[in-house]
Amino acid sequence: MVDSWFPGHMVKARREISENLKLVDVVIEILDARAPQSTRNLELENMCRSKPVLMVLNKIDLVGTEDLNSWVNKLNREGFTAVGINAITGEGKKSIIPIIEKLYQPAAEIMKAKKRRIRPPRVMVVGIPNVGKSTFLNSMVGKKMARTGSQPGVTRGKQWVRVEGRLDLLDTPGLMWPRISEPDQGLKLAALAILGQKAYTNEEVARYLIRVLQKSAPQDLEARFGITGVADLDEEQVMEGIARFRGFADQKGYDHNKTAVFILGEFRKGRMARIVLDEL
Secondary structure, eight states: OOSOOOOTHHHHHHHHHHHHHTTOSEEEEEEETTSTTTTOOHHHHHHTTTSOEEEEEEOGGGSOHHHHHHHHHHHHHTTOEEEEOBTTTTBTGGGHHHHHHHHHHHHHHHHHHTTOOOOOOEEEEEOSTTSSHHHHHHHHHOSSOEEOOOOTTSOTTOOEEEETTTEEEESSOOOOOOOOOSHHHHHHHHHTTOSOGGGSOHHHHHHHHHHHHHHHOHHHHHHHHOOSOGGGSOHHHHHHHHHHHHTOEETTEEOHHHHHHHHHHHHHTTSSOOOOSSOO
């Protein structure tokens, strides 16, 4: 695992987001519900301190309801507004616009006091790669999308999309990359396919997942792969058991890479267990 993974894209992204912040009223940060803490970008949040931030935990179909609610409550206690959604199916989407309008209300009241026209809130969506920003935007816009074009005070060249006539989404959202501060965070991001393949090996991430599942959800491993006594086995025995389940083993041993790739695929598709990798 590469411990220091901080691409040069960050400088450009930081500059873009800083410029866009001047144009928007509310910021939405998309997180992966399977690792809400590890997929946060604290530097980005620091940049957005002057704006209300809505934390959207995406891919809620891949985690348990109790775990999801615990993380939503934690983020709310930190002073953010948090909500869970499935951007693919649209589950939870209906709550987004009313929440944005509520967050926008103080700014709207200031406009009203100054006898200015109260326009729809302008919103920027940010987050680290592969947490589902594009899917979220497509889900919000839907088929009835209409570009609002240039607006007063908006930097030339910026494109906006009107959503249900109630808010404007920045069509070129900011993108921030994660700074890997500890090895486990890198393993979690690799398990979620957020890190590039060059930053890790399939086997080290697969073994990490096995260790996590042995501790937090051994029953799911047993049910999915027909392995008994998972909690009492070492990770090598579990790996071999999965390899035999999938047909990647023979009398000489098993194919480590094929088994690791299979394990990663099973986890990413939610077939192994619906767990949160981060601990509260």
